[in-house]
Amino acid sequence: MLVFSTLSAWLRDEGVERSVIGFFSWVGVTYSIKVFWAPVIDRLPLPVLTGLLGKRRSWMLLAQLGIAVGLIGMGNSDVHTQLYQIALFAVWVAFCSATQDVVIDAYRIESVLPEYQGAMAATYVLGYRIALLAAGAGVFYIADYSSWKFAYFVMATAMLVGLVTTLCLEEPKHKPINAIESLENKLETVLGVERRQNIWQRLLAGFSDAVLSPFLEFFSRNGKTGLLILMLIAVYKMSDITMGVMANPFYLDLGFSKKEIAEITKFFGFFMTIAGAALGGALVIRYGIMRPLLLGAVMVAVTNLLFAVLAVSQPSLLLLAGVVSADNLSGGIATSVFIAYLSSLTSTAYTATQYALFSSLMTLPAQLLGGFSGIVVDSYGYTVFFIYSSTVGLPAIILVFFLMWHQSRSKRYSHNP
Numbered sequence: 001m002l003v004f005s006t007l008s009a010w011l012r013d014e015g016v017e018r019s020v021i022g023f024f025s026w027v028g029v030t031y032s033i034k035v036f037w038a039p040v041i042d043r044l045p046l047p048v049l050t051g052l053l054g055k056r057r058s059w060m061l062l063a064q065l066g067i068a069v070g071l072i073g074m075g076n077s078d079v080h081t082q083l084y085q086i087a088l089f090a091v092w093v094a095f096c097s098a099t100q101d102v103v104i105d106a107y108r109i110e111s112v113l114p115e116y117q118g119a120m121a122a123t124y125v126l127g128y129r130i131a132l133l134a135a136g137a138g139v140f141y142i143a144d145y146s147s148w149k150f151a152y153f154v155m156a157t158a159m160l161v162g163l164v165t166t167l168c169l170e171e172p173k174h175k176p177i178n179a180i181e182s183l184e185n186k187l188e189t190v191l192g193v194e195r196r197q198n199i200w201q202r203l204l205a206g207f208s209d210a211v212l213s214p215f216l217e218f219f220s221r222n223g224k225t226g227l228l229i230l231m232l233i234a235v236y237k238m239s240d241i242t243m244g245v246m247a248n249p250f251y252l253d254l255g256f257s258k259k260e261i262a263e264i265t266k267f268f269g270f271f272m273t274i275a276g277a278a279l280g281g282a283l284v285i286r287y288g289i290m291r292p293l294l295l296g297a298v299m300v301a302v303t304n305l306l307f308a309v310l311a312v313s314q315p316s317l318l319l320l321a322g323v324v325s326a327d328n329l330s331g332g333i334a335t336s337v338f339i340a341y342l343s344s345l346t347s348t349a350y351t352a353t354q355y356a357l358f359s360s361l362m363t364l365p366a367q368l369l370g371g372f373s374g375i376v377v378d379s380y381g382y383t384v385f386f387i388y389s390s391t392v393g394l395p396a397i398i399l400v401f402f403l404m405w406h407q408s409r410s411k412r413y414s415h416n417p
Contacts, residue, residue, distance in 0.1 A: 001135035002028050002071065002155055003090045003097070006379065008146045009140070014079040024087065026102065030094040031101070032364060038102045038356035041209035054171030056107045061166045063103060066096030068123045068159040075152030100162075105359070106352040108144070109343045110172035118284025121339035125277035125332065129270055134158065137266070180349040183217055184209045214350035214357075221347070225406060229345065232399040233358055234339055235366045239393030241366035243304050245373040250307070250382055254315045264321050276332020283333070284340050290407065293341050294400045296334030301393030303330045308386035315320055338362075 004025070011021050014021045041059050045051075049058035072094035077086045108120045135155060142151035187208050188194040193201040219226045251261045283292040306323045313319060342362070346354040369392070 001132060002074075002139070002152070003094045005092075005235075006135055006139050007074075010143070011079060013143075013148065020083070024090065027087075027090050027094045030091065031098045032360055034102055035353070035356040035360045037099070038353045039214070041099065041106070041361065042103050042214075042350055042352040043206075043210045053166075055174055056103055056110070057166050057169060057171050059103045060100065060107065061163065063100035064159055064166060065094045067093055067100065068156045068163075070096060071152050071156035071159070075149045075156065102352050102356050105343075105355045106332060107169075107172065109346055109351050109355065110174075110348055114344050115285060117340040117343045118281040118289070118336060120281075121284075121336040121343065122277040124339065125336055126274055129273060129314075133270070156254030174348070179214070180217065180347070182211050183220065187213055187216060210353070214353040216346070217347055217350060218345070218354060225403070228399060228403060228406075230361060232396060232403065233342065233361045236334075236396045237362055237400065238366045238369055238396065239297075239304055239389055240300050240334065242369055242373055242392050243307065243327075243362070243389040246377055246382070246385060247307075249377075250311070251320070253382070254310070254320075256315065256317075256320065259316060260320075264317065265324055268321055268325045268348045272325045272328035273332040273335075276329040276334075277336040278332075279329075280333040280336035281340070282338055289337065289341050289344055290400065290404045292333070292337040293301040294397065294404065296330065296337045297393060297396045297400055299330035300334050301390045301397065303327045304386050304390035304393070306385050308390075311386060313381040356395060 004027070007024060008021050011024070012018070045055070046058045046062060049061065052058070053061060070089050073089040074086055074093065077089065079086065104124075108124060109117070112120050139148075139151045139155065142154055155201060185194065188205050191204060191208055193205040193208065196202045196205050222229060245263075248261065251265070252258075280292060280296065283295070303323075303326045306326055310319060310323050342358045345358065373385065373389075376388055381386075
């Protein structure tokens with residue numbers, strides 16, 4: 001938030017041109033390409049820190065310190081004379097923040113048993129939502145009371161919460177996996193760098209172990225089903241993200257005031273998302289991952305149809321509250337269950353790298369498709385658009401059904417060879 005919408009509000013409030021503010025959105029590319037340095041986080045120990053804190057906590061602490069320093073730098077810069085400096089600090093904050101995402105994802109996956117990943121995901125969503133409030137509405141209140149600079153200093157200070165937590169956590173246990181070592185050795189042999197006789201062979205061997213092996217391990221574990229899993233990851237959030245792009249313009253076009261939209265979407269949205277995430281975590285513990293995953297996909301697609309009903313109805317705050325509540329409840333369930341599903345797909349040997357790949361694949365196709373949302377609305381209207389956004393969710397439902405059938409068949413064969 002502090003390098004996206006909140007930063008945009010600060011810049012515009014200070015009179016920066018909209019065209020310049022638009023360029024700042026490129027900072028978001030950092031989050032989409034975090035998969036490129038996730039292998040470094042998986043493999044590279046930090047001097048001194050790793051010995052003191054362990055593999056995950058050392059990187060977590062370094063990332064949090066980097067965020068705090070970057071926020072202080074942004075707050076200490078003048079918007080009118082040092083805009084370039086603010087841009088550099090924003091990129092630095094985004095880089096450190098994306099790094100923290102990678103490490104926290106790896107930590108939460110490695111720190112609990114697979115059956116509790118749903119509950120861990122629900123807690124993760126809760127913390128994320130609280131952070132959105134603090135870095136969004138919280139910063140606006142502070143800026144209104146004092147100044148934008150002071151608000152960013154307060155946010156830098158708030159990073160102490162993460163720093164103290166990191167120091168109080170226990171490091172997950174990292175056990176060597178013989179099968180992984182064998183896989184890496186075979187891949188090095190295929191590439192002809194197993195002897196590591198010169199610097200180029202050592203570099204290629206390191207690249208092979210850190211970057212190529214995680215992909216090979218995933219497909220060696222899942223076989224041809226791996227392609228279907230990746231397809232599901234790519235399409236699961238499409239319905240949700242496609243609809244979300246046009247949600248606020250839709251509310252405004254219906255005639256609701258900004259105050260009404262803020263009160264209903266923020267209040268109901270926050271609590272219903274948290275309730276949905278908690279329910280999703282409980283469902284994973286009770287029923288496993290696949291059935292709640294199917295439920296989340298169906299609910300997201302169905303609730304999009306409620307927006308089509310809203311589009312052809314007389315504007316009503318009560319109806320808006322009901323639709324927003326249903327949408328956020330289903331979104332909370334789908335998000336926590338899907339996070340748990342992605343977490344279950346990773347190998348503990350390559351947790352950070354594989355999850356970073358999955359999370360990038362989860363958002364990129366959906367965001368690309370979401371870019372056409374305005375064209376659909378302009379051409380066919382909101383009613384058709386929401387039916388379309390619901391239909392976009394059908395591939396995810398079909399793929400979940402197919403993967404459930406495949407798992408069931410595999411279990412039958414394993415019990416009756």
